[in-house]
Amino acid sequence: MIKIGSLDISLEHRQVLLDGQPVRLGSRAFDILVLLIAADGKLVSRDEIMRHVWPNTVVEENNLQVHIHAIRRAFGAERERIRTEPGRGYRLILVANRQNHPIQGGREGAVNPDALPVAHQRLPAGVPSLIGRDDALTEIARLLCDSQCLTLIGVGGIGKTRLAIEVAHRVQGDFSDGVVFVPFASIDDSQSAFDAFARATGTRLSPGSEALAQVGREWSGREALIVLDNCEQVLDVAAAITEVLINAGSGMRVLATSLEAMRVRDEITYTVPPLALPTDDEITVVWHSEAVQFFVACARALGANFPSDEHSIRLVGEVCRRLDGIPLALELAAMRASVLGIGGLAANLDDRFGVLTGGRRSAPPRHQTLKATLDWSYRLLDDVERKVLRWLGMFVSSFTLETACLLVEGAGVSRTQAFEAISGLVSRSLLSVDPEGPRHRYRMLETTRAYALQQLDDSGERATAASTHAVLVED
Ligand SMILES: Nc1ncnc2c1ncn2[C@@H]1O[C@H](COP(=O)(O)OP(=O)(O)OP(=O)(O)O)[C@@H](O)[C@H]1O
Ligand SMILES: [Mg+2]
Structure with a gap:
């Protein structure tokens, strides 16, 4: 819910309350209101409103005036918040002056907690209290200062989303345009990803390539932290949106969570570690x-x-x-x-x-x-990566690249394919790397290994994998 003076506006339910009472506002008028809110006190030109609200349609200008009039009527005593700038466009005044009457413009006004910029208050509510993670929070805050794009990676369920929410809560006061949380977990196609972004930011995006240009324009020169959560299924769109957002100005930051890096310019990754385990038995x-x-x-x-x-x-x-x-x-x-x-x-x-x-x-x-949780990661692998993961489950402890290649040869996987697949598994945290001198050793978490072995059983390859492994160990 966005609070502006005595108005409460729910973008999710497309509802406006004045002094707690719902007021009627048509759908087009609400779309215009959303645009004005998203502009956060800045001027929105008539052309921009026309393009957003009536895409691909030519409409009479007085249509727009009718809807602006409807918004003012719905706003009642708050009607002066909708300012007309003759010949240019409209502006929604978010901030009242100290005497609380008449209303003065945009960010130059006194700061009124009732009139937080648009992007505030958009983090998921009701998450359980955070336990531990002091070191991770310090490190993430530091990395966010160093880079405009930070991606938290790590296996499913390791706590990436929980950490991102916590960080966003803690730093939101540092961003004059606040924070926005965009949930991508239940989405696996590009258009729905753009829709999710538009919903979370309270804007409308045109379909196709124009959407990205629009995102760039809307966030240009602003200061906000955008959290893109669970990007793994829509990596291409998440990466494209990220590039546009960080190009929109140096005040923009993207904090993403994903099973693997987005691989965009200037991205820094932070691998979320497991919760610290007891270091001895005392x-x-x-x-x-x-x-x-x-x-x-x-x-x-x-x-x-x-x-x-x-x-x-x-x-x-x-x-x-x-x-x-x-x-x-x-x-x-x-x-x-x-x-x-x-x-x-x-x-x-x-x-x-x-x-x-x-x-x-x-x-x-x-x-x-x-x-x-493991199925979710496994689904995102290609066939060779799946096979290599299954077979590598045969190693009880850590192993070298050389032994891994020899083992998976028994599954018909060439060395080149094995290199590719092992890189893919490392980048999704399904294998971890222990640097040991010039050679790396690789290992799996116990749960990942248990999953790999179960998949090996299910695919009927267990006996062949076991005999190949036995020969390798004997040698
Ligand atoms: N430090 C923590 N304190 C309290 N709860 C936590 C903590 N870390 C994780 N959790 C809880 O553990 C569960 C898994 O965490 P989370 O959803 O953040 O994992 P994830 O890495 O984002 O997983 P996925 O890759 O599947 O999205 C959630 O219920 C979350 O609230
Ligand atoms: Mg998550």
């Missing part, structure tokens, strides 16, 4: 580690009377390690522990995909089960 160390604190907080949020004896805490530490400190896996585990007990959960973790199901009702489908 009970206070285990208890104070980020991952254990997270697990216990999730368990307590469910109303469970979580035991705090030493044995239980050690078991939580073990569960956190086996689940690689991934928040989503720990959330699901805490839910299960409320029924099975921490001992029952730990004893059944070999079947992690069978046990870690039944996520929160409000969570998206890919967060309902641990397997769904």
